[in-house]
Amino acid sequence: MGYNNWVSQSIMNRRGSAAGKTGKMHTLTEEQQAEFHFTIGPYSKPVLSVAPGDRIVIDTRDAFSGRIKTEADKPSEKIRLPFANPQNGPIMIEGAEPGDALAVHIEDMVPRGEQPRGTCALIPEFGALTGTYYTATLNQPLPEIVRKVLVDETTVHWSDKVKLPYKPHIGTLSCSPEIDSISSLTPDNHGGNMDLPDMGPGTVTYLPVRVPGARLFIGDAHACQGDGEVCGVAVEHASTTTIRVDLVKRWTIEWPRLEAEDFIMAIGSTRPLEDATRIAYRELIRWMVADYGYEQFDAYMMLSQCGRVRLGNFVDPKYTVGAGILKKYLP
Template structure:
């Protein structure tokens, strides 16, 4: 069967919502290749380009919405991430005034001057992403934004929340399954903001941003609802919580992981709480977005 390729036919979306017309309908079980632009709209390609001057609004163009045939509220959409390919030979990152974990922002105003704007262009070759001899990193691709539509509101493509969104968690990578709640008929799936790699927290606000081809397969889990995005790898179960302050994101992620352990693996909730206190792990997806995203994890061998 020929792989269905999905390219945005018109304007990209900058919100996650049910109010746009779907760009394509996909059947459960179908494998598709989704083409995405980078967070800079593919408009930053050299060190002299300035995102603050080039971008008219917030970054993160999304491919979608993609209508999943048969998806209904109360279902769970399982997205099997099969492969990520860069569609060009470079990645871009930047320091942008008003964005980042160590610079004044609208949410954390300070007397200090904002960080000066600077663009970094990295070459992608031979499994490495390279800026210079000191700054050369392995190719570690993952999806920054992956979401279904919220039930009523339209949320910015910068926002992570219960629907998924801009979680920027390196765990959304090939080989893993991302579980998302279905809030509206058809699910209205979106994705974009693909990265060639990222450190915990996405400290400056931009990872190694790339344009990409994302190959995935959709599966519907009928009649099973989840409250927050989940991820499954060959060895781990993970839940993503997004909130401010960061400790609330941690509480959400761990509480939802306890619920998963209880529902699907027969754990007593208090025993699960005790187990996670001893062998649970947590990583930071982002510490710069409208909400912060934390990932709670447990190795499957303990289940």
């Protein structure tokens, strides 16, 4: 797992309470989870409590709660909103207080469950290239289509002709908002349904803590995903995801952030898409100013030359964009 070696130099390990030490290993199986959650907030009952530095092996369900077993199973019949995108958690982090940041290192993701494990679908009035609940039109919906896809630890078998690399990521990752409880389909400043392809094994996500204990929720594993998740659905699959968590005390961040071996990224989620991008870039500038010694307008002008934008999704109730910079430009 060479991609994890850089983590010893990450913000997580340099500034976290566990100081790079790995603690206990926990599991969170489907049985332990029992009731999955479709809203992310402070009102649900914790399933687990862990310490900074601890690792957790989590069995996530796919976004359809595993109900789309064949290409004849229609999401519109098997799923009633708002009961899509089940989340594991809440996991309590010992010592977490509002104003801290929770670091989540995704160490590993492997697919699980019966084949074909992967599910893609066209869902009526959902996706970027169709009228939707919000972009309300009078057109007939697109046909409802389900695509079951073989997924193994190296390959997504999209079709006879096209094989895609298995490049998994976590679609939905959150700490609880202070008083709101937000649909697991929606991303916002708490994290949520960001659908950011970078949020996979080997990266660390930092989330703002807004309630005591942080209340971590996680779910929505994707076997692969294109920028924007244009049809509204990735290759959704159940996963066994191993994370390690830590606390960066008194690191008060307003929006989620991500660190990888060679870049850092700030994440914004709202509509329209330009505002999500504005949030991400402004947060990145603030980060460069606070932690890397940049003057804000110098950072602004320099990102105009070397900033990198990743479109997470532009299909959810809010859209997600990451704005990043290579670490080598942060001397």
